[in-house]
Amino acid sequence: MGSTDRIKNVARRVAKWHDAGHQIVVVPSAMSGETNRLIALAKEVQNPPDPRELDMIAATGEQVSVALLSMALQAIGKAAVSYAGWQVGIRTDSAFTKARIQSIDDKRVRNDLEQNRIVIITGFQGVDDDNNIATLGRGGSDTSAVAIAAALKADECLIYTDVDGVYTTDPRVVSDARRLKNITFEEMLEMASLGSKVLQTRSVEFAGNYRVPTRVLSSLTDPLMDLAEEASSGTLISFEEDTDMEQAVISGIAFNRDEAKITVMGVPDRPGVAYHILGPVADANIEVDMIIQNQSVDGKTDFTFTVSRNDYNRALEALNAQQAQIGFSSLVGDAKVSKISVVGVGMRSHVGVASQMFRTLAEESINIMMISTSEIKISVLIDEKYMELAVRALHKVFELEKE
Amino acid sequence: MGSTDRIKNVARRVAKWHDAGHQIVVVPSAMSGETNRLIALAKEVQNPPDPRELDMIAATGEQVSVALLSMALQAIGKAAVSYAGWQVGIRTDSAFTKARIQSIDDKRVRNDLEQNRIVIITGFQGVDDDNNIATLGRGGSDTSAVAIAAALKADECLIYTDVDGVYTTDPRVVSDARRLKNITFEEMLEMASLGSKVLQTRSVEFAGNYRVPTRVLSSLTDPLMDLAEEASSGTLISFEEDTDMEQAVISGIAFNRDEAKITVMGVPDRPGVAYHILGPVADANIEVDMIIQNQSVDGKTDFTFTVSRNDYNRALEALNAQQAQIGFSSLVGDAKVSKISVVGVGMRSHVGVASQMFRTLAEESINIMMISTSEIKISVLIDEKYMELAVRALHKVFELEKE
Numbered sequence: 001m002g003s004t005d006r007i008k009n010v011a012r013r014v015a016k017w018h019d020a021g022h023q024i025v026v027v028p029s030a031m032s033g034e035t036n037r038l039i040a041l042a043k044e045v046q047n048p049p050d051p052r053e054l055d056m057i058a059a060t061g062e063q064v065s066v067a068l069l070s071m072a073l074q075a076i077g078k079a080a081v082s083y084a085g086w087q088v089g090i091r092t093d094s095a096f097t098k099a100r101i102q103s104i105d106d107k108r109v110r111n112d113l114e115q116n117r118i119v120i121i122t123g124f125q126g127v128d129d130d131n132n133i134a135t136l137g138r139g140g141s142d143t144s145a146v147a148i149a150a151a152l153k154a155d156e157c158l159i160y161t162d163v164d165g166v167y168t169t170d171p172r173v174v175s176d177a178r179r180l181k182n183i184t185f186e187e188m189l190e191m192a193s194l195g196s197k198v199l200q201t202r203s204v205e206f207a208g209n210y211r212v213p214t215r216v217l218s219s220l221t222d223p224l225m226d227l228a229e230e231a232s233s234g235t236l237i238s239f240e241e242d243t244d245m246e247q248a249v250i251s252g253i254a255f256n257r258d259e260a261k262i263t264v265m266g267v268p269d270r271p272g273v274a275y276h277i278l279g280p281v282a283d284a285n286i287e288v289d290m291i292i293q294n295q296s297v298d299g300k301t302d303f304t305f306t307v308s309r310n311d312y313n314r315a316l317e318a319l320n321a322q323q324a325q326i327g328f329s330s331l332v333g334d335a336k337v338s339k340i341s342v343v344g345v346g347m348r349s350h351v352g353v354a355s356q357m358f359r360t361l362a363e364e365s366i367n368i369m370m371i372s373t374s375e376i377k378i379s380v381l382i383d384e385k386y387m388e389l390a391v392r393a394l395h396k397v398f399e400l401e402k403e
Numbered sequence: 404m405g406s407t408d409r410i411k412n413v414a415r416r417v418a419k420w421h422d423a424g425h426q427i428v429v430v431p432s433a434m435s436g437e438t439n440r441l442i443a444l445a446k447e448v449q450n451p452p453d454p455r456e457l458d459m460i461a462a463t464g465e466q467v468s469v470a471l472l473s474m475a476l477q478a479i480g481k482a483a484v485s486y487a488g489w490q491v492g493i494r495t496d497s498a499f500t501k502a503r504i505q506s507i508d509d510k511r512v513r514n515d516l517e518q519n520r521i522v523i524i525t526g527f528q529g530v531d532d533d534n535n536i537a538t539l540g541r542g543g544s545d546t547s548a549v550a551i552a553a554a555l556k557a558d559e560c561l562i563y564t565d566v567d568g569v570y571t572t573d574p575r576v577v578s579d580a581r582r583l584k585n586i587t588f589e590e591m592l593e594m595a596s597l598g599s600k601v602l603q604t605r606s607v608e609f610a611g612n613y614r615v616p617t618r619v620l621s622s623l624t625d626p627l628m629d630l631a632e633e634a635s636s637g638t639l640i641s642f643e644e645d646t647d648m649e650q651a652v653i654s655g656i657a658f659n660r661d662e663a664k665i666t667v668m669g670v671p672d673r674p675g676v677a678y679h680i681l682g683p684v685a686d687a688n689i690e691v692d693m694i695i696q697n698q699s700v701d702g703k704t705d706f707t708f709t710v711s712r713n714d715y716n717r718a719l720e721a722l723n724a725q726q727a728q729i730g731f732s733s734l735v736g737d738a739k740v741s742k743i744s745v746v747g748v749g750m751r752s753h754v755g756v757a758s759q760m761f762r763t764l765a766e767e768s769i770n771i772m773m774i775s776t777s778e779i780k781i782s783v784l785i786d787e788k789y790m791e792l793a794v795r796a797l798h799k800v801f802e803l804e805k806e
Contacts, residue, residue, distance in 0.1 A: 056470035
């Protein structure tokens, strides 16, 4: 939420839903720029800041915005009440700045809803077993909203964002990318984790685990737009069996431009080789994505994996420091590679998606460096310079521009 | 507390006390200007703001400053932990924006202190029985500090302010006004309620009721000044029997410039007259200070009282609206009067303070309009234009400039 004018607009939108007879719980984010301001203040005093104390500070941003929204609703004649996470029993673990929600006590909220009050709850935060405030980290308000919706068994969780839904691919790359009216949780998870950052991955996981139908829609529309129109806008993330439409084979194409590839050459092929290579990388807090181990020749093998481009140099350093222990001959790297994935639950029942994908890339003379697959996703690693070309060609061949 | 630089200075001062072997609990105020900023934000959304929601917002100012101070202490090598009021069981009533502390659970704080941690607790706030955040109103951090000191049976509660102690009178009026090294709670209470606004009256009451020796001292000194010197600076507010010094007859002269006087003329002198006159005034939320009822003549009497000058016109309106019911003939008012009080526990055992005071004023040709007395105070109402003259003459005659 931005200025107080934006808060008043949110209040009008919420009041519209309430007028239509819905019981409403709202989980607003902090005001625009507020969380950054608070973190900067903390770093002026201690850098890096103590995580527990940082959470005490960061949590205040949402505490201010819930109370402001409650007052904005009261100012237009609605009964409303705001709560900090600890006031409605949002329990987390003690991993300050990146805590996970463990449970929510819905009693107080249900009572308010029965009294026809609109309830506003701080996102992004809860308390651990010792009543220390713990925040969920960036984007945590989405996760809180889904978790609260799950605890209350809400009909739907509406996530208002700065985009109007989930697209078949990034419209900045493919101009006729199309907004999806429906997507399954599994597909959304693959899209989210592959770089289509509409929702925090964790909030999608939560929605999937607790079966909370979740709609991503735009906060930039007129708050008084027609309710029925708003209710069917955006993209509904739900379960496969919940969608009555004929499922498309492929739902979308996700990509991640900023990948890097590292090949560890001439490693002795013995048990534990993967652990010996990836251990030092993990110890440096670097996440590894795709992994391939080649067929061994003369007792030696090559081992290739990808990391985020930001972590490329640190990963090389971590490996070089362990060259003797790992016993590799050399490292070969490429920091200009990108990953492209076609995603769709429909591919489970359709053979030929992979061959269609590989043929399309071959026809464009794009070399595939690595392949990895899951039940509903095929990812390939290619030279960064062909990324846009590949996305466009795949978007076209799978006819994603068509309804 | 002001900028983060000021917070770092507070940390240095606190660390100095801790280094000397003291267990320390700190109750910092919000950062300078922060509470005003938050209240202004609330008023942009709803005016007047809902008190419960306003408290949710206002309480965040202290939550930020406790965590910043904890981090500043950690940054200089001290173990420290911050708590919001609700985390250490500070219970209040539900009078949002002006709540009163009812109880404090000291278990968690004692445990931290035993672990050699410095504990930082939000002032100005607690939670009611339903876990709603309630603030104590302006100046509430002082009251919180005293209440926490009482709960922990602290040796002394140090209140750092922007003045260096309590003076015999306002140094802006009497240039040789002297800082008092000691004052009793009763004297301090009279001084505070009479307009010497060093401490919030409620915090002095609390300190008196729970017998917490409380020192008022300056926050503007060098944080690394000699500890023994700092420990004996300012003014110690304590009990009469705790001070071994010869008690002066008069400790100070308080005054309140902005008074107004109203006389209700020709009221039938029958039971209930005071109630009939003061009832409408109280109903208008106006506080009455001095009250005099004259000897009645022919079954009629005059009734005079004082109010704060801000309330003068409203008090006249409230009375005029009830003229028929009260049955008075006319109202006579004067909005240019001031009250002057001499205060001192020593006057209990010394006759002649009142006559000394009245003679001094007479010698300066100052007319006394009203008189009221308590065991340790004599107050007179005079024309506003003689106020400075009267204060200086009384300060001199009672030799308050002398140690």
